[in-house]
Amino acid sequence: MAVYTDVSDEALAAFLEAYPLGELVAFRGIAEGVENSNFSLRTGTGDYILTLYEKRVDPQELPWFLGLMRHLASRGVTCPQPIAGRDGEALRTLAGRPAAITSFLPGVWPRRVRPEHCRLLGHALATLHLAGADYPVERPNALGPHAWMPLLESCRATGDRVQPGLVDELDRALASILPAWPTQLPRGQIHADLFPDNVFFLESAGRRHLSGLIDFYFACTDLLAYDIGVCLNAWCFEPGMEFNLTKAKHLLAGYESVRRLDPAERAAVPVLAQGAAIRFLLTRLYDWVNTPAGAMVTRKDPLEYLRRLRFHLTAPGPEALGL
Amino acid sequence: MAVYTDVSDEALAAFLEAYPLGELVAFRGIAEGVENSNFSLRTGTGDYILTLYEKRVDPQELPWFLGLMRHLASRGVTCPQPIAGRDGEALRTLAGRPAAITSFLPGVWPRRVRPEHCRLLGHALATLHLAGADYPVERPNALGPHAWMPLLESCRATGDRVQPGLVDELDRALASILPAWPTQLPRGQIHADLFPDNVFFLESAGRRHLSGLIDFYFACTDLLAYDIGVCLNAWCFEPGMEFNLTKAKHLLAGYESVRRLDPAERAAVPVLAQGAAIRFLLTRLYDWVNTPAGAMVTRKDPLEYLRRLRFHLTAPGPEALGL
Numbered sequence: 001m002a003v004y005t006d007v008s009d010e011a012l013a014a015f016l017e018a019y020p021l022g023e024l025v026a027f028r029g030i031a032e033g034v035e036n037s038n039f040s041l042r043t044g045t046g047d048y049i050l051t052l053y054e055k056r057v058d059p060q061e062l063p064w065f066l067g068l069m070r071h072l073a074s075r076g077v078t079c080p081q082p083i084a085g086r087d088g089e090a091l092r093t094l095a096g097r098p099a100a101i102t103s104f105l106p107g108v109w110p111r112r113v114r115p116e117h118c119r120l121l122g123h124a125l126a127t128l129h130l131a132g133a134d135y136p137v138e139r140p141n142a143l144g145p146h147a148w149m150p151l152l153e154s155c156r157a158t159g160d161r162v163q164p165g166l167v168d169e170l171d172r173a174l175a176s177i178l179p180a181w182p183t184q185l186p187r188g189q190i191h192a193d194l195f196p197d198n199v200f201f202l203e204s205a206g207r208r209h210l211s212g213l214i215d216f217y218f219a220c221t222d223l224l225a226y227d228i229g230v231c232l233n234a235w236c237f238e239p240g241m242e243f244n245l246t247k248a249k250h251l252l253a254g255y256e257s258v259r260r261l262d263p264a265e266r267a268a269v270p271v272l273a274q275g276a277a278i279r280f281l282l283t284r285l286y287d288w289v290n291t292p293a294g295a296m297v298t299r300k301d302p303l304e305y306l307r308r309l310r311f312h313l314t315a316p317g318p319e320a321l322g323l
Numbered sequence: 324m325a326v327y328t329d330v331s332d333e334a335l336a337a338f339l340e341a342y343p344l345g346e347l348v349a350f351r352g353i354a355e356g357v358e359n360s361n362f363s364l365r366t367g368t369g370d371y372i373l374t375l376y377e378k379r380v381d382p383q384e385l386p387w388f389l390g391l392m393r394h395l396a397s398r399g400v401t402c403p404q405p406i407a408g409r410d411g412e413a414l415r416t417l418a419g420r421p422a423a424i425t426s427f428l429p430g431v432w433p434r435r436v437r438p439e440h441c442r443l444l445g446h447a448l449a450t451l452h453l454a455g456a457d458y459p460v461e462r463p464n465a466l467g468p469h470a471w472m473p474l475l476e477s478c479r480a481t482g483d484r485v486q487p488g489l490v491d492e493l494d495r496a497l498a499s500i501l502p503a504w505p506t507q508l509p510r511g512q513i514h515a516d517l518f519p520d521n522v523f524f525l526e527s528a529g530r531r532h533l534s535g536l537i538d539f540y541f542a543c544t545d546l547l548a549y550d551i552g553v554c555l556n557a558w559c560f561e562p563g564m565e566f567n568l569t570k571a572k573h574l575l576a577g578y579e580s581v582r583r584l585d586p587a588e589r590a591a592v593p594v595l596a597q598g599a600a601i602r603f604l605l606t607r608l609y610d611w612v613n614t615p616a617g618a619m620v621t622r623k624d625p626l627e628y629l630r631r632l633r634f635h636l637t638a639p640g641p642e643a644l645g646l
Contacts, residue, residue, distance in 0.1 A: 006434055007434065008434045008435045009431065009433055009434050009435055010435065012431075013526075023525075023526065023527060024431060024525070024526070025429045025430075025525065026427075026429050026430060026431060026523075027431040028353055028354075028355060028363065029353065029354030029355055030351055030352065030353070030354055031351075031352030031353055031354035032351060032352055040351065040363060042429065104349075106348045106349045106365065107348075107349060108332065108335075108347060108349060108350040110332055111329055111330065111331045111332050112331045112332055112333065200349075202346075202347070202348065203336075203346065203347070204346060
């Protein structure tokens with residue numbers, strides 16, 4: 001759930017005066033998202049999302065994220081659009097946090113992923129990669145491979161409380177993944193966090209379409225095919241952690257219907273998927289061991305990602321991932 | 324927060340087929356409410372709330388609650404209205420829970436209560452009491468005075484972990500409150516849980532009005548003036564637990580602009596406020612000592628209500644509450 005910060009009536013009213021959106025009609029916390037506080041906001045002019053950016057988001061980077069969302073939309077990627085205030089500014093402060101209003105996207109994220117979702121996701125991911133190509137400013141991936149060993153170090157003393165032997169296993173995994181990490185693949189703007197709850201779908205007249213992508217606050221400039229690794233992990237494992245090859249093939253086919261992977265990218269997908277698994281494993285492990293037992297925060301289970309990592313480390317090659 | 328149960332796409336789609344509401348457009352969990360799982364639902368015909376009733380709600384009582392909401396609306400109380408399916412039924416099953424769709428109410432609950440809110444609240448509360456007078460079926464208050472000693476008994480072994488001496492203090496309080504509990508006051512349908520987050524307001528052209536009441540799932544048949552006790556506790560204490568007499572006077576004046584309290588009710592408000600304080604204290608204490616430390620549930624602090632109880636037990640009489 002994600003309402004870490006609540007907003008007083010007076011502060012909200014004063015904030016809304018900076019926008020030409022009419023009178024406040026409804027305001028409710030949204031029980032989705034993990035990093036920031038999100039509210040659904042209805043005014044006389046329509047529906048919006050109000051986001052308060054919490055501690056993990058660097059305020060100096062917000063213009064980059066909002067600019068990327070505008071850039072992508074102008075090239076056909078449906079994503080929330082920052083709403084400018086009367087002063088032209090989309091970013092201001094509310095309840096002591098950086099805050100922005102964005103447009104409301106219709107759609108429902110899939111609770112149960114089907115191969116058809118994966119095909120549409122792949123198509124949208126490749127479209128995003130092409131659309132981002134001329135977004136001029138780079139943002140390094142703060143959670144890329146250089147960050148993984150420091151994350152593991154910060155959990156070294158306590159990580160085995162989650163599972164005995166875990167820290168050793170992650171040491172061995174990093175010793176295998178980091179030297180194999182590719183550097184020469186096509187780079188560009190990636191989403192880097194495209195989990196099912198960040199992708200909305202709609203069905204109309206029996207036909208499903210992808211209605212938009214949300215939550216760009218981990219977006220960065222990195223290897224395009226790394227996003228495929230993130231999505232293979234997030235979309236193609238069954239609840240029992242079996243890898244669903246059909247979903248993977250749909251995801252890749254959807255992607256390649258827009259942007260062909262080059263041979264070096266195809267060869268690198270297995271190690272990119274390993275890296276994507278260890279990246280989410282490590283941040284979840286960090287949160288797990290650093291969240292006080294009484295804190296009212298939903299901690300995500302790091303071990304789900306250990307099972308994904310083990311699958312990828314023992315997979316025989318790109319074919320096992322549908323390539 | 325309240326999304327205890329999530330809903331698969333297929334289950335939601337099948338559920339919506341029972342309603343003449345058009346196609347699904349959006350579906351998001353709401354981070355408000357404590358007892359049930361609530362989702363904002365948009366379809367081709369508008370906005371709705373989908374509620375899954377969780378374990379504290381007895382499914383057999385749901386028709387009583389939904390019927391009361393229909394009855395009150397027909398007499399001018401704005402509250403969510405159950406939406407009937409094509410078969411005429413408003414209640415069905417989703418994700419293994421009883422579930423209903425209700426209408427969406429515009430409005431914003433007050434994060435910071437002002438005297439004007441209290442006046443409007445009092446007016447709405449009295450309107451509700453009059454409107455409920457001819458709702459024919461009684462529902463006993465499951466959390467009325469007969470329930471308080473058993474609740475305390477169930478916390479006897481562990482309650483002092485929250486604060487040393489707490490169980491003794493509550494024993495003494497019940498020994499004072501229960502014998503003084505009135506029985507001959509006017510009775511009727513009460514809300515019994517009218518906290519600020521259950522009351523929506525809107526401002527239009529600089530004028531504030533109350534746009535609706537929600538969450539009737541503690542409603543029952545009991546002393547009308549007990550609802551005043553609940554509201555005095557929930558609306559008239561400052562964050563530092565000082566009692567705000569101005570807010571109390573506004574609440575009572577708003578109430579009496581619609582329904583006059585008789586002299587016996589006025590005399591009983593202090594003990595009713597004591598009882599309302601101990602009722603919320605005991606259920607919060609029960610939840611506190613019975614919620615596993617790791618559970619991802621927001622526990623409300625019982626001690627906030629101990630401070631209210633102490634205020635009421637030492638208040639010199641009805642005048643101290645604004646009567």
